[in-house]
Amino acid sequence: MSDRITQLRTDFDRELPAVTTDADATALRDRWVGRKSGLLTAEMKTLGKLSPEERKTAGAQLNELKGYVESAIESLQAGFAAKREAEQLVSERIDVTLPGRRLSGGHLHPITLLRQKIEDIFVSMGYEIEDGPEIETHFYNFDALNIPENHPARSPQDTFYITDQLALRSQTSTMQIHAMQKRRPPLRVAAPGRVFRRDTPDATHNPMFYQVEGLLVDRGITLGDLKGTVEEFVRRLFGPETRTRFRPSYFPFVEPGAEIDYTCFKCNGAGCRVCKGSGWIEMGGSGMVHPNVLRGVGIDPEEFTGFAFGLGLDRLCALMYGLDDIRLLYENDVRFLEQFR
Numbered sequence: 001m002s003d004r005i006t007q008l009r010t011d012f013d014r015e016l017p018a019v020t021t022d023a024d025a026t027a028l029r030d031r032w033v034g035r036k037s038g039l040l041t042a043e044m045k046t047l048g049k050l051s052p053e054e055r056k057t058a059g060a061q062l063n064e065l066k067g068y069v070e071s072a073i074e075s076l077q078a079g080f081a082a083k084r085e086a087e088q089l090v091s092e093r094i095d096v097t098l099p100g101r102r103l104s105g106g107h108l109h110p111i112t113l114l115r116q117k118i119e120d121i122f123v124s125m126g127y128e129i130e131d132g133p134e135i136e137t138h139f140y141n142f143d144a145l146n147i148p149e150n151h152p153a154r155s156p157q158d159t160f161y162i163t164d165q166l167a168l169r170s171q172t173s174t175m176q177i178h179a180m181q182k183r184r185p186p187l188r189v190a191a192p193g194r195v196f197r198r199d200t201p202d203a204t205h206n207p208m209f210y211q212v213e214g215l216l217v218d219r220g221i222t223l224g225d226l227k228g229t230v231e232e233f234v235r236r237l238f239g240p241e242t243r244t245r246f247r248p249s250y251f252p253f254v255e256p257g258a259e260i261d262y263t264c265f266k267c268n269g270a271g272c273r274v275c276k277g278s279g280w281i282e283m284g285g286s287g288m289v290h291p292n293v294l295r296g297v298g299i300d301p302e303e304f305t306g307f308a309f310g311l312g313l314d315r316l317c318a319l320m321y322g323l324d325d326i327r328l329l330y331e332n333d334v335r336f337l338e339q340f341r
């Protein structure tokens with residue numbers, strides 16, 4: 001029996017190196033010490049046939065071998081587990097010093113950015129920013145602005161009518177009336193907002209666009225104040241070298257009225273692609289508030305005078321960013337908008 005047990009140990013030692021996986025280890029354990037068909041388990045059962053003397057030694061030897069087999073397999077399994085853990089530590093390693101992934105947040109529309117910049121300039125010059133209705137009665141759209149009964153601006157060809165009494169405002173000049181009704185002079189108000197005209201959309205036109213209106217009313221205000229204010233305004237917007245020029249023009253709600261041009265922000269007046277070689281860019285209309293308009297809101301034109309000017313945001317925005325089609329500003333294609341992040 002003793003020889004047999006020595007032989008069994010040799011056999012086991014020979015099988016041990018072939019074990020390379022957990023499954024191998026389990027199979028080896030079943031084969032040697034499995035409860036049902038383990039080699040050593042079977043050996044134990046033969047002990048009963050031996051004499052008491054022999055049984056004692058053989059039993060001890062068998063138990064010793066069993067312990068040896070079990071602990072050899074256990075230490076193999078422990079080795080596998082340690083190796084698995086080491087591999088996992090490598091494969092799941094996280095470099096905590098790497099920069100995090102940036103969340104892509106929203107951002108403002110280019111028109112909004114420009115509007116805020118312009119609002120800041122107005123505020124820095126003592127103006128209050130005011131918001132008003134986009135749908136107006138004839139009173140605000142036309143009558144109060146001294147627009148005569150037969151004026152083409154009243155025609156449904158030019159204005160979007162909602163009913164025969166209500167229409168979408170076609171200019172922010174309606175805000176002049178709201179501002180003067182709300183407060184007494186001296187007053188300074190700037191009103192940015194959307195306006196609507198029945199234009200066919202193309203590269204330079206859209207039926208909805210943005211204007212900003214500036215209005216100042218006080219005692220002794222002259223055309224010189226208008227010119228000085230507009231010049232200071234464009235200098236704050238485009239830089240201190242910017243110059244302006246006024247071309248006489250007609251708007252029913254001002255007298256005298258003028259179109260304002262400023263020297264091109266790109267070439268500073270030399271002539272370039274942005275200003276189409278002229279050196280000048282059109283800014284918008286302006287003028288001294290018409291006495292009829294002042295009277296219409298109960299302000300005495302003998303005591304107070306004022307000026308107003310309006311500028312278009314969209315065309316300015318398109319020029320500043322070199323857009324060849326103004327409609328890009330309204331389509332809200334994120335591939336376009338992302339550039340203004």
Ligand code: PHE
Nearest residue numbers: 171173251285286308309310
């Ligand atoms: N509202 C005029 C326009 O849309 C511009 C303007 C504003 C003219 C203020 C005079 C005074 O063309």
